[in-house]
Amino acid sequence: MTKKNSIKPTDWHSPEMTARIKTRYRKEKNFHRIGVIAITIAVSFLIILLGKISYDGVSGFFQTRIDTKITFSQSIIGVPSTMDKTAFQDQLKRVNFTRVLAASLQNEFPDVNSRSDRRRLLRIYSIGAREQIRLAISADPSLIGQTVILPLYAADDIDQVFKGNIDTSVPEANRRVKDKELSWLQTLIDDGRVYQKFHTRFFTAGDWNGRVYCRCAKQHNRSCDRPPRTNFLMADSPERAFLEKTSAAIMVLLMFLVAMNGLAIWLRQKFE
Amino acid sequence: MTETMIFSALVILSVLGFITAKRRSLNVAGGNISELHSLPRHYGYLASLRTILPGLLILVLWLLLGSAVIESMILSALPQSLFLETGTNAQALLLNKIRLVVEHGNKFGDNPDILEAATHYSSLYNKGLWGTFSLSISIALIGMFTAIYRIKPDFRARSKVERIMLLALILSSVIATLTTMGIIGSLIFESVRFFQQIPLLDFVTGLKWSPQTALRADQVAASGSFGAVPLFVGTLLISFLAMMVAGPVGLFSAIYLTKYASKKVRSIVKPLLEILAGVPTIVYGFFAAITVAPFLRDTGTIIGLDIASESALTSGFVMGIMIIPFVSSLSDDAITAVPKSLDDASLALGATKSGTIKQVILPAALPGITGAFLLAISRAVGETMIVVMAAGMKANLTVNPFESVTTVTVQIVALLTGDQEFDSAKTLSAFALGLMLFITTLALNIVALSVVRKYREAYE
Structure with missing residues (x-):
């Protein structure tokens, strides 16, 4: 019994003890906080990753179209009444539809005369625009000799300008889209003939992205069959259209992945 | 027919x-x-x-x-x-x-x-x-x-069926083992051919990596130099940076999710983190090259640091993001596996929650957590695509994270893509690199295992 008296009970209210308890509680709080911070960092990484890619990519699902009056001139395409159906279709494969487009544009912009300007005017349109003209006449040969309005695809750079992704205030020399092209585009916009539409061909035809990619490589004198790797620093000069299309493609991929992940989680929660 | x-x-x-x-x-x-x-x-x-x-x-x-x-x-x-x-x-x-x-x-x-x-x-x-x-x-x-x-x-039909099943199981495991042995065998076989041309010591201790072999005898740069040190330094640097990101974030996420988070938070955050692991590495590479690299370069310019567009920091950081879920999921498992009685005993003695975690749970979960870190490191060492896109191909002997470095796996890709002769030292060096990488990872595992065995708190 004497022993018990010699040990003093802990005095929880002594200044020493209160200080100790305070430290312990502070440590507890800090530890908790570090955990919250870690989770926040991890989740915000995910949000930044997905957010940035979606931000870049979402406009890639839309494609700028330009309503253009196209004249299916008999002198360039040929006269379908003089040949049978298959011969005409074969003929269409050989016709240079750049000439059809160029002749039609001549009517639209009569004041564009010099050779280089005319070539530049053609560059407003995507390479796919020729294919659109060919498909139109191929589907309906009776259009020959007529003038119809076709919603043609704009070129990648023009597409980017229209979406506001290319800064047109920088000096002309540092810009891929020149002032003349911008003025023509402005005329078309003022006419209300330029608009955006859902890019169905993004899902059905894969070769367009490849062309964008190849152009990057060509600028750096690389052959086309290889993605730019060492000579071309994507971090230094990302091409806007490439960025947009790739991000859009990644979005499709990630949507699929997230859907699969969701399915996995659902299955796990169901059977757990 | x-x-x-x-x-x-x-x-x-x-x-x-x-x-x-x-x-x-x-x-x-x-x-x-x-x-x-x-x-x-x-x-x-x-x-x-x-x-x-x-x-x-x-x-x-x-x-x-x-x-x-x-x-x-x-x-x-x-x-x-x-x-x-x-x-x-x-x-x-x-x-x-x-x-x-x-x-x-x-x-x-x-x-x-x-x-x-x-x-x-x-x-x-x-x-x-x-x-x-x-x-x-x-x-x-x-x-x-x-x-x-x-x-x-x-x-006795059942015993016979079971014997056949047993044989099938043995056969499957034999196939798996033989495949591994085949991989190692081919690595060793091709590496030996490489070391017949380049001395082993030059490869292991050489400080210059420039794998050029001449097609004709009179060509410039007729003899390449095959010093693997810059590649391994680059690999270790990038893995280290990745672990600096993934280690703390992953471990503390795991601790928070297992010990503090409510059930609802856990059920939302855990799958979210797992999405990070499911994103393809090429997407991370794209993200690193398009977003993170310019961001770091520009930030560096503002605070007066010269950060290259392709830097070890970029790829290490993005790789760190990628391996967060590896660290957090596996640490999570390790922490959950610690017997509840330890937790309860510590709390009953008056320890705070954080004290319990630091003094009791983490030492008990140490083997599992080390395993998680090891897996994350081997993932970082083997990662290729992010480094190809964000850290470059230049073999640079440096530990400065702001410079461009290259890793072993990236060099293996560079050596084996394109048209190659299969008897030139250039092509064969890929196998020697693979073998070295294999040995390094193995050594890392063995060391880590012995460390774990030494410091583990065994409670059973």
């Missing part, structure tokens, strides 16, 4: 065997299952296995050896003059010609000998196929009937 048809016939037979055997076992027992040694379905399994396995063996033998046997028969039948005409590699060339004629008719080649050989080939092939068919089907039928005939109440 095709191989697929033989296979389908075997499958149908085995299903028939299963049904008949099951029914017969019931008949033999007079409808009373307790009379039987095994369940009726075991008799069925045995019969169907006895049917399909020998038949499949014949089919596989035909697929493996059939065409080789026929080809050697055809070749020996060809006149000797044809071999002399064709010159070197005559056998392979002639065989190719014959195959072309067999597949596409006489569009390719009009040599009468070849045409005759081709017709001979197809008739032999047909005969072989029919032979295989009849042989495998008859063996399958024999197997089926013996299995069905032997069904008696005291016949």
Whole structure:
């Protein structure tokens, strides 16, 4: 019994003890906080990753179209009444539809005369625009000799300008889209003939992205069959259209992945 | 008649065997299952296995050896003059010609000998196929009937089925082991060829990596230098940076999710983190090159640091993001696996939650957490795509994270893509790098295991 008296009970209210308890509680709080911070960092990484890619990519699902009056001139395409159906279709494969487009544009912009300007005017349109003209006449040969309005695809750079992704205030020399092209585009916009539409061909035809990619490589004198790797620093000069299309493609991929992940989680929660 | 048809016939037979055997076992027992040694379905399994396995063996033998046997028969039948005409590699060339004629008719080649050989080939092939068919089907039928005939109440079908299953399991594990050994063997074999040209010591201690070998003797840079040190330093640097990000974030996420978070938060955040692991590495590479690299470069310019567009920091950081879920998921498992009694005891003694975690839970979960870190490190060491896109190809001996470095895996990609001679030191060095990487990872694992064994708090 004497022993018990010699040990003093802990005095929880002594200044020493209160200080100790305070430290312990502070440590507890800090530890908790570090955990919250870690989770926040991890989740915000995910949000930044997905957010940035979606931000870049979402406009890639839309494609700028330009309503253009196209004249299916008999002198360039040929006269379908003089040949049978298959011969005409074969003929269409050989016709240079750049000439059809160029002749039609001549009517639209009569004041564009010099050779280089005319070539530049053609560059407003995507390479796919020729294919659109060919498909139109191929589907309906009776259009020959007529003038119809076709919603043609704009070129990648023009597409980017229209979406506001290319800064047109920088000096002309540092810009891929020149002032003349911008003025023509402005005329078309003022006419209300330029608009955006859902890019169905993004899902059905894969070769367009490849062309964008190849152009990057060509600028750096690389052959086309290889993605730019060492000579071309994507971090230094990302091409806007490439960025947009790739991000859009990644979005499709990630949507699929997230859907699969969701399915996995659902299955796990169901059977757990 | 095709191989697929033989296979389908075997499958149908085995299903028939299963049904008949099951029914017969019931008949033999007079409808009373307790009379039987095994369940009726075991008799069925045995019969169907006895049917399909020998038949499949014949089919596989035909697929493996059939065409080789026929080809050697055809070749020996060809006149000797044809071999002399064709010159070197005559056998392979002639065989190719014959195959072309067999597949596409006489569009390719009009040599009468070849045409005759081709017709001979197809008739032999047909005969072989029919032979295989009849042989495998008859063996399958024999197997089926013996299995069905032997069904008696005291016949131990279950033990036999289980023995076959055991053999199948052993076979699978043997295949897995042999594959690993094959990979290591090929690495060692090609590396030995490399070290015949480049001394081992130069490779392990050399400070300059420039794998250029001349195509002609008089070319500039006729001798490359194969010093692997810059590559390994680059790999370790990037992995270290990645772990600096993933280690703390992953571990603390795991602690928070297991010990502090409410059930609802956990059920949302955990799958979110797992999405990070599911994102393809090429997407991370793209993100690193397009977003993170310019961001870091510009931030560096503002605070007066010279950060290259392709820097170790970029790829290390993005790689760190990628491996957060590896660290957090596995640490999560390790922490949850610590017995609840330890937790309760510590709390009952008056320890705070954080004190419990630091003093009791983490030491107990140490082996699992080390395992998680190790897996994350090996993931970082083996990661290729992010580094290709964000850290560059330049072999740079530096530990400065703001400069461009390269890693072992990236160099392996660079060495093996494109047209390469397979006997040049340049190509073979890829295998030597692979072997070195393998040895390094193995050493890392062994060291980590011994560390774990030393400091582990064992409670059981």
